[in-house]
Amino acid sequence: MKNKQLLGKVSIYVLLIFLAVISIIPFYMMIVNATRSTSEILKGFSLIPGSSLSENYTVLTDFVQIWTGFKNSLFISVTVTVLCGYFSALTAYGFAVYEFKGKNALFIFTLVTMMVPPQLGLIGFYELNKSIGTLNTFIPLIIPTIASPFVVFFLRQFASSTLHPSLLEAARMDGAGELKIFHTIGLPMMMPAVATMSIFTFINSWNSYIIPLVTLFSPEKYTLPLWMGFLKGGKVAENLGAVYLGIAISVIPIMIAFLFFSKYIISSISAGSVKE
Incomplete structure (x- = not known):
């Protein structure tokens, strides 16, 4: 029985290592090709870095x-990530904690x-920014x-599954205001989910192409x-190493x-999976 368990664990680790290597290979190829000349890249893939990094x-x-x-x-990406994380957490906290008329409809x-x-x-967005004079800015x-x-x-x-009403009530009984409760209890407990969403927010903002193409001119x-x-x-496309770099x-x-x-x-996905 122990030998079977050991064999199962070894098989899992071997599979994970194999998948990790497959995931790393494209990045390694990109880094290696960034150091090679165009002629070297056209010859095929090499595990050994080249000597054309400075030229590229x-x-x-x-x-x-x-x-x-x-x-x-x-x-732009850092600013968007910070502001989106904070105000989205504030909005989500309001939906999860408070009861008000029209909450579900909203x-x-x-x-x-x-x-x-x-x-x-996109067209209306462009015209709006044109009318208020925010084109060619980061706004x-x-x-x-x-x-x-x-x-x-x-x-x-996430907040609905992790924020216990008893904690919030205890803070109110101690005289804490609603914003203080959010900053001292709500936001810290929501940080795993905020951090998770911050990754995707940062990546989306970093990779954004259409909006900057339409609104930026300089x-x-x-x-x-x-x-x-x-x-x-242009000249850059003729140098494949520069493109990879x-x-x-x-x-x-x-x-x-x-x-x-x-x-x-992982922590945000697993939150709420264990019922207390």
């Missing part, structure tokens, strides 16, 4: 303002907005994304996805976000 970087930075786009995208309306593709309102990329129906829905479900304000579009043409730079923040916050995904 020079070609990339000469034709694409990669670090300007990186800085703009990082500022929540259903929030869910309905999730089904509307944002591309349908259209930050303010509308604060209101995320899916994040509110996810956090509301190259110094372009986000990284817009600059990545320049990799398809640009792609590698663009995915670094996403990899870091998953590295530091992926543990919260």
Whole structure:
């Protein structure tokens, strides 16, 4: 019996290691190709890095303002992630904790907005920003994304299963105000779910292409996805190593976000699975 259990565990670990290697190989290929010349890349894949990293970087930075786009995208994505996480948590807390007239209808309306593709309102969104003078600024990329129906829905479900009314009542009996209760009890208990949604919010904002393409006109304000579009043409496209290097730079923040916050995904999914 013990031998069978040991064999089962070994099989699981071997399978997990195999899947991990398969997942890592594309990233490793990307990093290796970023150090190789075009002729070397065309010869086939190699596990050994090349010696053309500096040349590829020079070609990339000469034709694409990669670090300007990186800085703009990082500022926008971090701002969106922080604001969306806080205000979505505040909204979800209100839906989960309080009872008020029209609560269910308002929540259903929030869910309905999730089904509307944002591309349908692109022309109206452009005209609105044109009329209020916010085109060619970061405002259209930050303010509308604060209101995320899916994040509110996810956090509301999480809060409903983790926030015990007795804790909130005890805080009220101690004289704490509603906002203080949210900041000291509600928000800390919702942090696993907030962190989970922050990962996806950050990635969506980082990869956003259509809205920046429509609302930004000045190259110094372009986000990284817009600059990545320049990799398809010109001198950069002739140097495959530079293209791989640009792609590698663009995915670094996403990899870091998953590295530091992926543990919260498991804790938020498992929350509420054990009934007390």
